[in-house]
Amino acid sequence: MASVSIQCISKDYGQTPVLRSVSLSIADGEFLTLLGPSGCGKSTLLRILAGLEVQDVGSISIGGRVVDGVRPKRRDIAMVFQSYALYPHMSVAANMALPLRMYRLSAFQRLPFLGRLLRGAAQITADIDMEVSRTANSLGIGHLLSRKPGQLSGGQRQRVAVGRAMVRHPAVFLLDEPLSNLDAKLRVQMRAEIKELHRRLGGTFVYVTHDQAEAMTLSDRVAVMLDGELLQVAPPQGIYSDPANRRVAEFIGSPKINMIDVVVRERGLIDVAGATLAIDSDIPTGTPLSLGIRPEALCLADHPGQGILTGSVRMVEHMGSDLFVHLDLAGADQPLIARLLAERASRIAPGQRLHLGVRADRVLLFTRDGQRLRREADLVCRCVTPLREVAG
Amino acid sequence: MSATTSGSMSTLAGIFRHAVLLLTGALLLFPFLWMVSLSLKAPGEIFHTSFFWPAQFYGIENYGKALTEAPLLRYLFNGFVVCALILALQVVLCAPCAYALAKLRFLGRDLIFAVVLAGLIMPHQVLSLPLFIIGYKFDILNTYTALILPYAVSPFGIFLFRQFFKTIPDDVVHAARLDGLSELAIVWKVMMPMSLPAIIAFSIFSVVGHWNDLFWPLIAVRDQSLMPPPLGILAFKNEEAGSDYGPLMAASTLVMLPLIIAFLVGQRWFVEGLIQGAVKQ
Numbered sequence: 301m302a303s304v305s306i307q308c309i310s311k312d313y314g315q316t317p318v319l320r321s322v323s324l325s326i327a328d329g330e331f332l333t334l335l336g337p338s339g340c341g342k343s344t345l346l347r348i349l350a351g352l353e354v355q356d357v358g359s360i361s362i363g364g365r366v367v368d369g370v371r372p373k374r375r376d377i378a379m380v381f382q383s384y385a386l387y388p389h390m391s392v393a394a395n396m397a398l399p400l401r402m403y404r405l406s407a408f409q410r411l412p413f414l415g416r417l418l419r420g421a422a423q424i425t426a427d428i429d430m431e432v433s434r435t436a437n438s439l440g441i442g443h444l445l446s447r448k449p450g451q452l453s454g455g456q457r458q459r460v461a462v463g464r465a466m467v468r469h470p471a472v473f474l475l476d477e478p479l480s481n482l483d484a485k486l487r488v489q490m491r492a493e494i495k496e497l498h499r500r501l502g503g504t505f506v507y508v509t510h511d512q513a514e515a516m517t518l519s520d521r522v523a524v525m526l527d528g529e530l531l532q533v534a535p536p537q538g539i540y541s542d543p544a545n546r547r548v549a550e551f552i553g554s555p556k557i558n559m560i561d562v563v564v565r566e567r568g569l570i571d572v573a574g575a576t577l578a579i580d581s582d583i584p585t586g587t588p589l590s591l592g593i594r595p596e597a598l599c600l601a602d603h604p605g606q607g608i609l610t611g612s613v614r615m616v617e618h619m620g621s622d623l624f625v626h627l628d629l630a631g632a633d634q635p636l637i638a639r640l641l642a643e644r645a646s647r648i649a650p651g652q653r654l655h656l657g658v659r660a661d662r663v664l665l666f667t668r669d670g671q672r673l674r675r676e677a678d679l680v681c682r683c684v685t686p687l688r689e690v691a692g
Numbered sequence: 693m694s695a696t697t698s699g700s701m702s703t704l705a706g707i708f709r710h711a712v713l714l715l716t717g718a719l720l721l722f723p724f725l726w727m728v729s730l731s732l733k734a735p736g737e738i739f740h741t742s743f744f745w746p747a748q749f750y751g752i753e754n755y756g757k758a759l760t761e762a763p764l765l766r767y768l769f770n771g772f773v774v775c776a777l778i779l780a781l782q783v784v785l786c787a788p789c790a791y792a793l794a795k796l797r798f799l800g801r802d803l804i805f806a807v808v809l810a811g812l813i814m815p816h817q818v819l820s821l822p823l824f825i826i827g828y829k830f831d832i833l834n835t836y837t838a839l840i841l842p843y844a845v846s847p848f849g850i851f852l853f854r855q856f857f858k859t860i861p862d863d864v865v866h867a868a869r870l871d872g873l874s875e876l877a878i879v880w881k882v883m884m885p886m887s888l889p890a891i892i893a894f895s896i897f898s899v900v901g902h903w904n905d906l907f908w909p910l911i912a913v914r915d916q917s918l919m920p921p922p923l924g925i926l927a928f929k930n931e932e933a934g935s936d937y938g939p940l941m942a943a944s945t946l947v948m949l950p951l952i953i954a955f956l957v958g959q960r961w962f963v964e965g966l967i968q969g970a971v972k973q
Binding site for chain 2: 347350352371372373377378379381382383385386387388389390398399402403464
């Protein structure tokens with residue numbers, strides 16, 4: 301087990317900067333997720349951590365030891381790849397045993413046929429076989445040891461890849477989008493298994509994904525990366541409810557956060573698409589702002605009023621327990637998306653006029669250049685219970 | 693109606709396809725069949741009109757003569773030794789080069805690959821004179837080494853392996869590095885077993901090419917005990933057979949036989965290898 305320290309890592313591919321001065325500390329035994337869209341540099345950072353790529357600037361320490369220039373096999377790490385990267389010509393058992401054979405047997409002891417005759421080789425090989433079999437059993441793939449990877453399903457291959465990493469008992473596990481090649485159902489199941497694995501092994505896990513659900517459910521902390529920059533590192537709930545800036549707010553959450561450009565009309569009051577919202581803030585009159593409202597921060601209101609947004613329904617998406625209502629607001633170029641409970645809003649139809657209240661504690665304020673305004677916006681919530689839809 | 697029309701169209705197209713295939717197949721097969729037929733004919737019959745089937749079966753005499761009057765078995769043995777050692781050296785030397793060109797990043801890599809491509813374009817005959825002089829200086833002419841060494845590095849082998857290695861995902865190489873394999877171990881334990889189709893294809897090209905090679909052996913060796921099969925047959929023709937084509941064709945048939953047997957035995961793996969390479973695993 302070991303902590304990981306990443307200090308001011310930068311990396312360019314030719315003229316293209318991939319990582320820009322990324323610094324991050326990962327505690328011993330922590331599950332940290334690097335979250336970001338494709339091409340944001342998260343996989344590159346993971347490969348630099350593994351020693352598979354070399355940074356242009358900066359330094360990496362694992363367990364307090366600076367590992368810059370140390371070869372991958374000497375870093376005491378194991379990695380699970382998106383493509384699993386199993387050796388197709390070897391059986392599952394041979395795939396899992398290979399790292400142990402390389403670390404524990406000498407070059408002579410690894411020789412085919414002859415190697416087994418050398419002193420100690422038979423005992424070490426037997427130990428390796430036992431450990432492989434124990435690890436495979438703990439992952440539920442004990443019965444597949446003699447098969448080749450080509451004969452396994454996606455989920456089974458994934459387990460073999462995890463097993464190959466586990467069997468070495470590394471200080472740090474690196475996982476590069478390990479679930480993205482699985483179907484949706486299996487992904488949820490494997491997600492739970494990886495969480496359980498982390499609990500059981502207690503190692504330091506660095507997990508790379510573009511899937512918010514994975515990041516949110518698995519991690520102790522999430523590091524959000526965009527365009528080679530580390531934007532925010534925080535526990536999952538913090539990332540969602542208290543984003544550092546507009547880019548994080550827009551990246552996290554599905555459907556995307558509603559962003560409405562507003563202007564402070566006078567101290568404490570802002571105009572939003574025809575409605576007036578009260579904010580407890582001393583932002584000067586005339587300041588242009590962006591207002592971020594999560595879809596679930598909107599709720600049905602039964603009549604118009606101060607702080608109530610009114611518009612016509614453009615589209616309704618049924619998601620089972622919830623439904624997403626797209627609302628055209630007067631003066632707004634983007635429709636507002638609200639997440640409403642299906643049982644309370646089942647009769648909403650396109651074309652209908654709808655009034656929506658805004659939950660005060662969930663509204664986020666940003667400057668126009670995307671910086672978060674930390675001062676709490678105290679918007680008046682006008683949700684009514686029981687909620688009734690308003691006929692247009 | 694239209695279904696019937698398209699059905700008969702596809703039957704016609706099928707017949708046409710097969711006709712073309714049969715014709716080209718027959719064209720390719722014809723010289724071989726003629727060779728085998730001549731090897732079974734009596735001397736007087738060879739230039740007669742009866743085409744394939746010999747009127748008088750003269751096979752035993754011809755083959756007996758081919759085997760006894762020239763050291764044919766020695767030629768075949770030489771062929772085996774030379775081809776096997778050339779192939780082994782080529783694989784041993786080409787695979788690491790190809791790996792470096794496909795998977796490692798270093799200064800001048802693309803330039804080196806361009807040089808390999810240039811080597812691919814150049815016919816080996818161009819090098820004969822310099823190679824002959826080098827062989828003379830090092831005093832290796834008229835030895836097995838002279839037959840083998842000039843072919844030890846094959847630009848085609850490097851090119852073929854490099855192209856195949858490029859299709860193997862980098863993640864597999866990364867995984868192997870993390871598992872503690874050295875770069876050479878990655879070549880032999882991971883890349884080569886995964887490149888079986890390329891190895892088989894290359895082996896066929898290499899063995900057929902060098903088994904049938906006449907030009908360089910003609911320059912490099914004089915000693916009959918070192919001659920590979922085609923050169924041996926040439927010598928046989930000049931010295932022993934003269935215009936006695938029956939035994940000559942028998943010898944040629946015997947020389948072709950190992951290649952045909954090897955291909956028939958390896959055909960299954962060869963075809964499987966090609967399919968494996970083509971279909972995503």
